Amino acid sequence: MIGATLMLAIETILFGAAILLLLGILASKTSEKLGVPVLLLFLLIGIVAGSDGLNLIYFDDAWLAQSIGIVALAFILFDGGISTKWKNVRSVIEDGALLATLGVLLTAIILGIFAAYVLKLPLLYGLLLGAIVSSTDAAAVFAVLRSKKVSLKGRLKPLLELESGSNDPMAVFLTISIIYLIATPQSSLINVIPIFFSQLIIGAFVGYGMARVSLGLINRLRLEYEGLYPAFTVSTVLLTYGLTALLGGSGILAVYLLGLIYGNSKFIHKTSLRYFHDGLAWIMQIVMFLTMGLLVFPAQLIPILPAGIIISLFLMLIARPVSVFLTMILSKFGFKEKLLISWVGLRGSVPIILATFPLIAGIDNGHTIFNLVFFIVVVSVLLQGASIPYIARLLKLEEPDVAVLACAREQVHVGDMNSEFLEIDILEDSAAAGKAVMDLDLPDGVLITTVKRGNEVIIPRGNTVLEVNDVITVLANKRQRDQICPIFGLTRQ
Numbered sequence: 001m002i003g004a005t006l007m008l009a010i011e012t013i014l015f016g017a018a019i020l021l022l023l024g025i026l027a028s029k030t031s032e033k034l035g036v037p038v039l040l041l042f043l044l045i046g047i048v049a050g051s052d053g054l055n056l057i058y059f060d061d062a063w064l065a066q067s068i069g070i071v072a073l074a075f076i077l078f079d080g081g082i083s084t085k086w087k088n089v090r091s092v093i094e095d096g097a098l099l100a101t102l103g104v105l106l107t108a109i110i111l112g113i114f115a116a117y118v119l120k121l122p123l124l125y126g127l128l129l130g131a132i133v134s135s136t137d138a139a140a141v142f143a144v145l146r147s148k149k150v151s152l153k154g155r156l157k158p159l160l161e162l163e164s165g166s167n168d169p170m171a172v173f174l175t176i177s178i179i180y181l182i183a184t185p186q187s188s189l190i191n192v193i194p195i196f197f198s199q200l201i202i203g204a205f206v207g208y209g210m211a212r213v214s215l216g217l218i219n220r221l222r223l224e225y226e227g228l229y230p231a232f233t234v235s236t237v238l239l240t241y242g243l244t245a246l247l248g249g250s251g252i253l254a255v256y257l258l259g260l261i262y263g264n265s266k267f268i269h270k271t272s273l274r275y276f277h278d279g280l281a282w283i284m285q286i287v288m289f290l291t292m293g294l295l296v297f298p299a300q301l302i303p304i305l306p307a308g309i310i311i312s313l314f315l316m317l318i319a320r321p322v323s324v325f326l327t328m329i330l331s332k333f334g335f336k337e338k339l340l341i342s343w344v345g346l347r348g349s350v351p352i353i354l355a356t357f358p359l360i361a362g363i364d365n366g367h368t369i370f371n372l373v374f375f376i377v378v379v380s381v382l383l384q385g386a387s388i389p390y391i392a393r394l395l396k397l398e399e400p401d402v403a404v405l406a407c408a409r410e411q412v413h414v415g416d417m418n419s420e421f422l423e424i425d426i427l428e429d430s431a432a433a434g435k436a437v438m439d440l441d442l443p444d445g446v447l448i449t450t451v452k453r454g455n456e457v458i459i460p461r462g463n464t465v466l467e468v469n470d471v472i473t474v475l476a477n478k479r480q481r482d483q484i485c486p487i488f489g490l491t492r493q
Helices: 002-034 038-049 062-082 086-119 123-132 138-147 156-166 168-183 189-218 228-246 251-263 270-295 302-327 335-343 349-354 356-361 366-394 478-487
Strands: 410-413 419-425 447-453 456-458 471-477
Touching (some): 002 038, 038 270, 038 366, 062 228, 062 270, 123 168, 123 366, 156 251, 168 251, 189 228, 335 366, 349 366
Antiparallel strands (some): 419 471, 447 456
């Protein structure tokens, strides 16, 4: 009887989880049509399924939600790192590092002082709220840009990618430090500053070390089954985060650095592994946001609506812009570019996860802070996320669509997909001649599907070497076509 009851419970959980996951996937299509960031739809699905909605699932476990969020965040940040090209972000490393550290700190302080005044709370509680919402999430930003077919000019996109991928450790440190100061009134900032530097140093050291060791292994193991390579990278991400956390370092920084080194290194099955982790990151985002949506009780949001609106608008219109302009005062970015950077300050996954920290720590007003953070994230994603394409066009900072390649002998559009097959000759002076596929440094989303060599058609692997007179078929996104010609030493009209 007990076994039957347990089995029924597990089946019910699996059924419910599958339905929520499927709804989250379908919501992404709705997001494209409506121009609403998919993050918001994931949260809404969780709210509707929760106890204040249709009451399908009762969920009120902050510790479990935080645990799910941290695991999901590790894979999301690894995917963000592996998708970031160092050659693209190298020119904005200084601005990105300043925004990820000083920019986050200034945002937390400015918003924290204002929040303490509005909420009539002690300063440390206001600063705690400011610290929690101080980091940005560019995932929703680029989802909106893709859905509206908008690309940002110049160095804007790599800067936003670098900032959003590297500013989370600072927000985590500030949140934990302020909770520590609240819980131990006799302590001071002097006690937490060494912890900050030790977390960064340990996180950077472990992330770099694990990347080098695991990359050496992945290229030498020669596993019999290709499906074991994704299992290897998954275990590497978990091991990196867990080891760093056990040593007292920043696991978030470690996994992002791990992904960044992976994305800019050569290793076997690189393309297929990038696709795998992109899909895994999407699953993690859906699971995380659905879980956070379930944790929210909408009835509790009503009392904080006035304060939530005021604080949200202050963050978007004052705190974020002031912190950006002060941080980038010596930057070569122009006024319009800084204005767009200020507006592209979406709050997302990390603030909601960090908002569970005060709940678990038993901090006074923990539920109020959590509800405010949730409200701020929703307002930020809804207002800023939906308006980014229009702001980019208004400031004339959108990149025009790329022209058609002249280096491809034939182009075949793939149905309604935003991709096409390109047929390219490997000539004697081609930069790709004599190189393995894994060494070509192809852009994300570009895939060599076949290699025609004489009368033979080869399905290429990572170690397949391209030869002179080969004819390759490339599947590419339309926005990546301009990047293909230089890789093969060709020019376009």
